[in-house]
Amino acid sequence: MPKARNVLGTELQLCSEKPLTGFTRNGCCDNIPGDNGLHIVCVKVTSDFLAFSKKRGNDLSTPVPEYMFPGLKPGDRWCLCASRWREAYDAGVAPEVVLEATHVSMLEFASLEELKQVAG
Secondary structure: OOOOEEOOOOEOOOOOEOOEOOOOOOOOOOOOOOOOOOEEEEEEOOHHHHHHHHHOOOOOOOOEHHHOEOOOOOOOEEEEEHHHHHHHHHOOOOOEEOHHHOEHHHHHOOOHHHHHHOEO
């Protein structure tokens, strides 16, 4: 089975194991069936982004133990939904993108140039 690709055209890299991320909590921002949120962009979250996301109804900083979610803090890497990243980018608060760990299908939501503008 072929390996997943990132936005640079190379093999998709791990996003984070601490905290453990990805739709299936495998550490990777895979594009898989059943993931309606498309958690395909690997980001390094910032306090501005976390505040923005909370204001938009998705509090990513508060732990939710029943879902084994530790809550995020600035600097954590996380597989973010493509649409939330786009929304944050358009609002000027997009978190830093980790290109090597962002699935190639993210290019359906943002150009490589846009992603590189906020890449680490």
